């Protein structure tokens with residue numbers, strides 16, 4: 001049985017903050033993703049997940065609490081927990097630039113991996129406490145913003161007792177992600193005292209990697225990738241999306257293509273007998289100790305790639321550069 005983890009990086013926009021957008025409006029636009037009278041953020045995502053009997057893992061970034069205070073976190077955490085989904089830890093350290101009470105002596109960095117180990121321990125511990133004080137059950141999993149972690153991040157997580165990391169996205173390795181992980185690693189593996197469960201994906205060209213991100217993969221590619229993982233008996237398949245991903249890039253309009261992909265992902269997953277929705281609480285650490293060898297990713301398909309490019313071109317015109325106002 002393959003565990004399907006649908007993970008949602010849930011975060012305020014620091015660029016909206018910098019443009020003077022209020023906390024309330026940032027929460028509305030970035031977390032609940034409200035636009036044109038629709039809400040297509042985490043509430044909508046939980047509706048779709050619930051409808052199909054699936055579970056979401058919401059990696060929530062508490063760092064804006066250093067700028068805005070922590071009260072705004074409570075209703076977000078409360079809603080996720082009330083509906084039976086999982087709150088886990090995400091971190092965007094760029095918010096340190098605007099706080100007057102730096103927990104790390106004013107030191108700044110775009111990514112958690114930019115900080116020394118001792119600072120990473122302070123930041124991750126503080127962030128975890130903010131979520132737990134807002135009502136989250138014990139935090140057991142982490143993903144770095146921008147996948148910007150390094151090996152010290154894993155050591156820091158181990159030091160504060162967080163077991164799972166999902167900051168490895170092979171598309172970011174050698175760039176923002178500086179964890180010394182193997183690009184070809186597909187299942188869970190022990191690394192620096194934690195268990196690394198990388199973002200899943202497909203080989204979209206020979207030697208290439210395309211992450212299982214809702215906005216980056218067509219419904220057909222996602223379905224093929226899930227079938228492949230279940231067929232090979234992989235322990236887990238990790239999908240990534242964002243709280244605001246069902247909006248156009250400027251967050252002014254719902255993006256019908258991405259919404260349809262999310263719905264198709266849920267429907268396909270619900271129809272597969274050998275795949276079940278899960279969070280990190282449902283995973284056994286033993287999956288890292290008995291790795292299955294010879295796991296692969298879905299090989300390139302020119303047909304699937306071609307169809308995605310056509311869809312993407314249509315959606316870009318329809319949702320991003322619309323010429324005629326509706």
Ligand SMILES: [Zn+2]
Nearest residue numbers: 009011145146
């Ligand atoms: Zn993020």
